Amino acid sequence: MSKKKKSGRPHQSFYAKHEAVILGSLSIVIIIGIWQACWSAGMISPLFFSSPSAIVKQFRYTLVEGTLLADMKYSGTNFAIGFVLAVITGVIAGVLIGWYRRLRLFCDPFLNAFYATPRIAMVPLIIIWFGIGIWSKVFIVFLSAFFPILVNTVGGVRALDRDLLRAAKAYCASDWQIFKTLAIPGSVPFILTGIRQGVALGLIGMVVGEMVGSSQGVGFMVAYGGQTFNTDTLFVGMIVIAFSGILLTWLAERLERRFSRWRPER
Amino acid sequence: MVKLSIEHLSKRYWFEREDREVLAVNDVSLAVEDGEFLAIVGPSGCGKTTLLNIVAGLLPYEEGTVSIDGKRVDGPGVDRAVVFQHSSLLPWRTIAGNVRYGMEMQRRFDEATMRERADHFVKMVGLNGFEKHFPNELSGGMQQRVNLARALAADPKVLLMDEPFAALDAQTREFMQSELLKIWSQDRKTVLFITHQINEAVYLADRVAVMSARPGRLKGVFKIPFGRPRTLSLKRDPQFLEIEDSIWQLIEEESQKLNMVLAEK
CATH class of the missing domain: 1.10.3720.10 (MetI-like)
Incomplete structure (x- = not known):
């Protein structure tokens, strides 16, 4: 399947080829970023929630x-x-x-x-x-x-x-x-x-x-x-x-x- | 010499929904000679598929006799092979595996012979190069070639064909008809060919038997006078059209009678 697509459209841009991966990763990065920012700003109680940095550490x-x-x-x-x-x-x-x-x-x-x-x-x-x-x-x-x-x-x-x-x-x-x-x-x-x-x-x-x-x-x-x-x-x-x-x-x-x-x- | 003989065959069904008995095949007698190509033509519901299923041994029958080489038909046998309307190929087997399937089930040949025969018949139907493909990768016409090769590879005495080209588009069907004649001419097996298309029957067969609907009765048998090999241009021959027309009239007459009967009710 991927073979067909490549041979059918040889001049695809890098973005068009990897659109799903790029947009998917972007959403993960943004969510984690917001999560971490809220944590650092003290908006989340450590009793009820955790933060990305704390999870990695733990x-x-x-x-x-x-x-x-x-x-x-x-x-x-x-x-x-x-x-x-x-x-x-x-x-x-x-x-x-x-x-x-x-x-x-x-x-x-x-x-x-x-x-x-x-x-x-x-x-x-x-x-x-x-x-x-x-x-x-x-x-x-x-x-x-x-x-x-x-x-x-x-x-x-x-x-x-x-x-x-x-x-x-x-x-x-x-x-x-x-x-x-x-x-x-x-x-x-x-x-x-x-x-x-x-x-x-x-x-x-x-x-x-x-x-x-x-x-x-x-x-x-x-x-x-x-x-x-x-x-x-x-x-x-x-x-x-x-x-x-x-x-x-x-x-x-x-x-x-x-x-x-x-x-x-x- | 008579190969396939059908004598006074009748088949009754119990029609659940209307709670009454239906006579699907009514006192049909027919003899197919060795090496003869006989077509049965008739409108849908005339019992022609029932007839083929009985000859194939897939349907039991109580009244009359069906015999091949004088031996009564009592269930499926290695002396017959069926080419089905729907190609009925095993989707998980390759083309080569499907062509082998009939032989494998019948267990008449050893492994080497099966491989050799499968190879031979794949080539004969013009599918060499497609041995490793799966049925879903093939067109309808090609699938029917596999269906035919599977039947031929089993080396039957009588080849039964149940509207094998009915599901194909008109162009492919014509092409397959002439292919079938070419393949058939190589070893001239006895063929019983069921179809609802009059010109297909006339083009392919040595004789055409016409059946009428409800109850399925044999209306007449036409001898087709054309020699072989036949080409597709034969279908425009005036004599061809004449035969086609007289068969059509016989069927038409019958359906008008049926309409009158229905109107009276």
């Missing part, structure tokens, strides 16, 4: 002398284990439920109930079950990411194109061949959409889990910063979480695009 402090790295590692481990488990089980269960009609009808009430309930409501129960160690957090991440992946996979397997099905049948395809050559490849984009949604919901699960029942992790860092009126630490935690979210979503989107090259709308 970030460096927690990174070098504090527990930021350990917290990030702790949260990252929770998220990684829970999320990978959710992908594996979600895809397998989704394919089976999507393919076998009876299994779907059997699981449907249960699935609907779970899908409609915010999984966050189960956090206290999960902490009762698993304690406040790592496994309660892993399970919360797992539960948060599992359902979007499952539901999207089921939808993908069920969205078999009728024309393709007819063609496969005309060529004497067996059920197993239809499953292998139509149902599975056809559901890949759906699975990747599920994974992208699972990333977002899994992160929420991770943060909430650590806020409610943990003495470590980035979620705990935010909660603790709030309880001790340490807004600088609170902001550092929020920014770390925000950047992880942006990075993971971006990765998931790239993965999604990579596997949907054959899709006409891209």
Whole structure:
């Protein structure tokens, strides 16, 4: 796509080529500048808010002398284990439920109930079950990411194109061949959409889990910063979480695009 | 020698919405010779696609017999291949992968033969160089060539074509018709070709069977006297137009009758 644009319009100015990046960066710089100026003018109470300079200072402090790295590692481990488990089980269960009609009808009430309930409501129960160690957090991440992946996979397997099905049948395809050559490849984009949604919901699960029942992790860092009126630490935690979210979503989107090259709308 | 034989075939549907039975195909008998190109023409709703689906083995039937080489048709088989109206290509497979698909499903050839045949038929339909492209990168006409190559590569005894050019624009359709004749002339498979376009049927076929709507009955069979190869200029030949006209009259007569019946109701 970018190739076409370059060859189509060779004499674009530097600004025209990078308009999105330039305007986007400009807005960030201006907002941070205003924020810092208001802070320096004493318009913001340090009790309720922080400043860019204080956040950078606090970030460096927690990174070098504090527990930021350990917290990030702790949260990252929770998220990684829970999320990978959710992908594996979600895809397998989704394919089976999507393919076998009876299994779907059997699981449907249960699935609907779970899908409609915010999984966050189960956090206290999960902490009762698993304690406040790592496994309660892993399970919360797992539960948060599992359902979007499952539901999207089921939808993908069920969205078999009728024309393709007819063609496969005309060529004497067996059920197993239809499953292998139509149902599975056809559901890949759906699975990747599920994974992208699972990333977002899994992160929420991770943060909430650590806020409610943990003495470590980035979620705990935010909660603790709030309880001790340490807004600088609170902001550092929020920014770390925000950047992880942006990075993971971006990765998931790239993965999604990579596997949907054959899709006409891209 | 008769390749495909249809004897007293009838097909009834239960029409859910109106809670009544509809006779889609009514006592059709038709014999297609080995190596013959037979076209069935008729207005939409005359049961011609139902007929093709039965021959393809995609629809069960209870009354009458359909047989290929004397063997009763009971479901899809490797002796038939279908070229569909909508190209029905797997969007995630490349052109080469799509041409292989029918062979893969039928499991008649080993890997080397499949590769060789896929290669051969991609070339035959004039798509060499596009093997690694995806269907969405191809025009409608090119997609239908892939559809045709997939069917031919499966090496059927009878080729079934279900309005394969109906969705193409007029110019592409004419071009594809002459391409089809060129490809067909290379190994002269038995073809059953369904269309609603009279001049397409007359141009392509050795014989044209005309069906009428509701119930789908065979009205008549026209033998097309032109030799081969045929060129597109044949469509302006006075004799061609005459045949086209008499088929048109037969269909017209039928639809007028139908209108009268409807008016009486």
